[in-house]
Amino acid sequence: MPITSLTPSQGTVGTTVSINGTALGTTVSVNFGGAVVTPTGVSNTLVTFVVPASAPCSGQVSVSTNLSNGTRTNAVPFFVIVRPTTTGLDESCLPAAGGAITVFGTGFAAGGTVNVGALTPVAFAAGGSNTAVTVTAPAHTPAGCFDTQQVTVTTAGGTGTAGTTLIDYYNAPDLTAATLTPDTGPAGTETTIADGACLISITDVTFTDSAATAFTGLPYTPIDETSIVTAVPAAAAAGAGAFTITTCGGTSGPAAFTVT
Known part of the structure; x- marks a missing residue:
């Protein structure tokens, strides 16, 4: 049995593989599945070759060598690992603190890392779903109110195509310096909240009255990323x-309004 093992025993197109064994010095070619490959190095105990472009996308193939006397050695298995793809996410945005995301695609069962932009890659274990993986995306503070990061997956099969799956990170809205015009009036009063920060992609506007009743989902009209127009609920005490104000980045501190 001239061939004893392959190093590595799995890989992708372009992987250099070492065939280990004995009596391999007269090898003239390598059989990789249905392909015949010219070796890159031959010695009595070691033959090297490169996994050809004709390799299947994934799955097990047999590897053997052809000797100069016309005989073929025993065959050993090599597993071709599929390059992962990413097709989407269960979230479109995250706060600066990061959070859980599920990445959808293919080729995840081998384990690897989820890469969010240039942030620290997040490892995930082999043996899970081949089409979805859930990880905790790392924290990232955008330079402005938000920025966009690409998400890719890297496994032993390579890295999926960049630029196809994106996620936005948001800083929290801020009403610390906000002014309300007017800032007093009867229930139902329309007011302009100005001089805020990161008032974009708003998911909720809430008014909490003196009785601690929270009125959520208030209608509002955006002006720019610092200002909106909204109204005190008619039932406010x-x-x-x-x-x-709540966005994907979180919930702001309070901006006071006195109901008369």
């Missing part, structure tokens, strides 16, 4: 109340 008199006294000190406050607006908060």
Whole structure:
């Protein structure tokens, strides 16, 4: 049995493979599945070759060598690992603190890493789903209110195509310096909240009245990333109340409004 093992025993197109064994010095070619490959190196105990472009996308193939006397050695298995692909995410945005995301695609069962932009890759174990993997994306603070990061998956089969799956990171909205015009009035009063920050992609506007009743999902009109127009709920109790604004980046602190 001239061939004893392959190093590595799995890989992708372009992988250099060492065939280990004995009496291999007269090898003239390598059989890789249905392909015949010219070796890149031959000695009595070692033959090297490169996995050809004709290799199947994934699966097991047999590897043997052809000797100069016309005989063929025993065959040993080599597993071709598929290059992963990414087709989508279960989230379109994350807060700066990061969070759980599920990446959809193919070729994940071998294990590897999820790569979010240039952030630290997140490892995931082999043996899970081949078409979905859930990881905790790392924290990232955008330079502005938000930025976009590409998501790829790397396994032993390679790295999926970049630029096809994207996620946005958002900084939290901020009403610390906000002004309300007016900032007092009866229930139902329309007011402009100005001088805020990152008031973009708003998912909720809430008013909490003096009775601690929270009115969520208030209608609003955006002006720019610092200002919106909204209104105090008609059922709000008199006294000190406050607006908060929620985006993918989180929920702002309160902006006070007194209901008269």
